[in-house]
Amino acid sequence: MISKSIQPDAVTIQSSALASAQLGSLDQARWVDNYVKNSKLGGGVIVSTALIDMYVKCGSVELACDVFNRTVDKDVVVWTAMIMGYGLHGWGREAINLFNEMKDAEVHPNDVTFLALITACSHCGLVEEGWKSSSA
Structure with missing residues (x-):
């Protein structure tokens, strides 16, 4: 091409x-x-x-x-892609931190964002922290 x-x-x-x-x-x-x-x-x-x-x-x-x-x-899709990327590689804390940065940037998470966060946290044994971050 x-x-x-x-x-x-x-x-x-x-x-x-x-x-x-x-x-x-x-x-x-x-x-x-x-x-x-x-x-x-x-x-x-x-x-x-x-x-x-x-x-x-x-x-x-x-x-x-x-x-x-x-x-x-950055829109919610870009943020979510990076959160999911962290999760797929076992970087749960980074996923939580990025999720919090996203909220600070006043980008509203969607259902896929929450799924990405919980997935990231479950891969790292941080499910409780993930739930706390997602409900805050």
Whole structure:
């Protein structure tokens, strides 16, 4: 596509990120991310969420955090993707802290956010803390 001078849009990047995640290819994931950084696509929520999910599934929570941190206008989906990413890798405390930051940023959690938080906490033996955070 790029070799034919056709520029990918957010949906194409989302599909590429999904494919990279399914392959578990961190090299491919980095290529997709670098393409986004060097293009006009920027840090929109659709692309950012796809990149966060991609990096989490490729095993790099740190790179997912980098994407999260450079995302300008984070919506509930971006926050939830990162909370779920922490949870899938056993970073329960980080998930709780991020959930609290989300509330401080006045982003309202949805049902999926609560599920992500409880999942993260259950993977780390922090279920009681998760319930406390979600009900506060």
